[in-house]
Amino acid sequence: MKLPKGFRFAGQYTGVKKNASKRDLTLIVSDRDAAAVGMFTTNKVCAAPVQVCRERLPSLNVRAIVVNSGNANACTGEQGLRDAKEMTASVASGLSVDAKQVLVCSTGVIGRPLPMEKVLKGIKELLPKISAEPNSFDEAAQGIMTTDTRTKTTFRQITVNGKEIHIAGFAKGAAMIGPNMATMLAFLITDAEASPALLGPIIRRAVDRSFHAISVEGHTSTNDSVTLLANGASGQSAEPVRDEFAKAIEEAAIELAVGLVDDAEEVTHRLTIDVTGTRTEEEARKVAKAVADSPLVKTAVFGNDPNWGRICSAAGYAGIDFAEKDLSLRVNGTLLYDHGVPTKFDANAESARMKENFEVHIELMFELGQASCRFWSTDLSTGYVRFNAEYTT
């Protein structure tokens, strides 16, 4: 797939991570001023780089994003804020732009000051290496990884009057793990011409249907960030194809989000949860989230147990008003619960089918209205608990 025009990338190892075979610094540079919008963690304990980006967005003239992995620069007080700003100033100086035109993200251990000497040295080394080659894009995607086992990337293209608009993105880490409170970071870039006013509602909608619709353990991190840059280098405005553009951004975000679920720690199944027939999308989301977050549903799926009771009772405490007869449930296409009554089904066959497939499709069907939503979650495995219980200082 083609990368958006007018962007260059780099990723390399600087010494923040212990393992020198891993990249820990990433640059995304736009050759021209890019409109930029972002969405950030709602956690009251939020990292220094999040505070810096919040101040600077939305923006009309972003020129770069610098990301380090291995240290989250969170819970680091005033020093953390100074360090985050210094990272942006260092990149800005290399590009001869203003520090305010540079965004910054961090992910990794929290509560420890950034090793600024290494980071600043890394930035200086990295700046001359930026390139528009796919290989550099991939190295940039690697540079943001923490416990991810693979990069998550996405590419989209729209043709308008013979002109092409390109969208690309990469993301990392759905699960928070300790002490590396691994954050969700996602970066979307496009060469469409678009104002922050156009991009704002599009990113909010896309995030609602992607990153806000996945649940690994329901723990909002200190550093979660999604950023969208549009630099206009295609010479084509997104305005006349607003809906198509919004849909492409949403699909790209969903591809990244589902990629995060599939690469979550020690996951053995992906749950795809469809809730239909509620009065509002908000109601559907409440039900989907209750099911997606239920440890009992998640352990049952880990055990390949088609446990309709856990799923329906999770729906029951989701906080929406319904009677039992309003609800039916299908798992992998088989009706297990029909208008409030469990069906007679072959539990062993259903279990065997769960065992054979990575994806488990859960459909909760109400008859209250026309709204719906889709959520993704992971199962809860003994491996996950072991992984997250390891005492590591």
Next chain:
Amino acid sequence: MKLPKGFRFAGQYTGVKKNASKRDLTLIVSDRDAAAVGMFTTNKVCAAPVQVCRERLPSLNVRAIVVNSGNANACTGEQGLRDAKEMTASVASGLSVDAKQVLVCSTGVIGRPLPMEKVLKGIKELLPKISAEPNSFDEAAQGIMTTDTRTKTTFRQITVNGKEIHIAGFAKGAAMIGPNMATMLAFLITDAEASPALLGPIIRRAVDRSFHAISVEGHTSTNDSVTLLANGASGQSAEPVRDEFAKAIEEAAIELAVGLVDDAEEVTHRLTIDVTGTRTEEEARKVAKAVADSPLVKTAVFGNDPNWGRICSAAGYAGIDFAEKDLSLRVNGTLLYDHGVPTKFDANAESARMKENFEVHIELMFELGQASCRFWSTDLSTGYVRFNAEYTT
């Protein structure tokens, strides 16, 4: 400890459970009309006996409670309602009272009709065996157990003008497990004289501070019920000692609730979570619940990891407004996080201390106001996941 006067008890095996060495039917009988109040699951998918009790409470003249374990009579439709009512009618007939004076609870497998022949035969056999002996009380406490490894009982006594008021209670099952969606059931009885109007606020407050302040996995079951009966057999009204009486009920409820946490499936640590210095108790509860429900906090405790980052970031997404500097954290008395900044502490020593003790004391200290609350939770162990992932039909 002395049992409240005017109550008789029995518990025995009737054949609902597979294992004949376990009791599965319990009777609590009051020799005189008892004022009764109850609190029930808010789950929209709620069992037939819950629906029956809701109709009958509050009441001025309850004479008995019948409880079966092994089958929850949930998701059983109209037949389930008829069966629940028939259980109460059968007990009422034996006691020569009205069916409406009898309450009913069930716990166990959901989605399967009650084996009514066994249950009704059991009730007939059990009725002649009721007795006021402590041994019968204990057998009644056994009859409600599902995956509990021990009975949970409580006793309190208040002396008023030389007269004694007695309170007793028993409870079962904090964790929902599948397919035995094990419910939380608790029964409190007293020989105080008290109206439902007096008892209502007392039970609500007590449940808020006990059963609503424990969290094993955040999954509200279809059958959760707490019932309080006051039969007046002591000849002493609770009215003149309202506060003392309320406190004794609250303490009794807390003792049962903490007993449930300690006997939760595969638990290796109890978390006692104190949140202080919030603007309202509601805020304190939000923070406590976020920490109590966080799989990352729970796995860290399982791993004896004094992970301040997971605890503070759980507080951060609890939905209350605060700045990082407003929050400090102690774990087992040691300050780990001081007004928004992690302290230097001996992590290995803290870990060793966690390992040695069943209880982990987590104190989240805000400086926003004077409100506070206490919550209890469990750690999340590999054993829990294995236990709940077992595929059993």
